[in-house]
Amino acid sequence: MMEYIAGHYNYWLIIIIMMAGFYTVISRGNLVKKIAGLNIFQVSVFLLYISISNVKDGAVPIIEEGVTLYSNPLPHVLILTAIVVGVATTALGLALVIRIKEAYGTIEEDDIHNQDQSL
Numbered sequence: 001m002m003e004y005i006a007g008h009y010n011y012w013l014i015i016i017i018m019m020a021g022f023y024t025v026i027s028r029g030n031l032v033k034k035i036a037g038l039n040i041f042q043v044s045v046f047l048l049y050i051s052i053s054n055v056k057d058g059a060v061p062i063i064e065e066g067v068t069l070y071s072n073p074l075p076h077v078l079i080l081t082a083i084v085v086g087v088a089t090t091a092l093g094l095a096l097v098i099r100i101k102e103a104y105g106t107i108e109e110d111d112i113h114n115q116d117q118s119l
Contacts (some may be wrong), residue, residue, distance in 0.1 A: 049079055
């Protein structure tokens with residue numbers, strides 16, 4: 001059993017990072033901290049896809065003599081695309097936080113809800 005756990009340490013690390021990001025999102029009221037938690041969660045998903053795409057003893061996908069097992073480059077390309085989308089989404093989220101700060105004078109979720117209820 002210990003060999004199984006030790007042999008899959010990267011997946012355990014991914015789970016820990018994922019839960020840290022999820023906990024940050026649900027436990028914090030600050031909108032910037034929530035965006036940071038989403039980014040932490042997103043990084044764990046990137047690591048998961050890269051870990052799954054690893055092929056033991058796989059070669060770079062360049063045709064050579066004697067090579068029969070190749071690694072698939074598609075997951076890496078998808079992760080590069082996801083990183084670009086993640087940066088754009090983070091920028092949009094931070095821009096929305098700035099607009100919320102201008103409109104409500106705070107970025108704390110509870111204070112914004114209290115202001116809405118008092119109107």
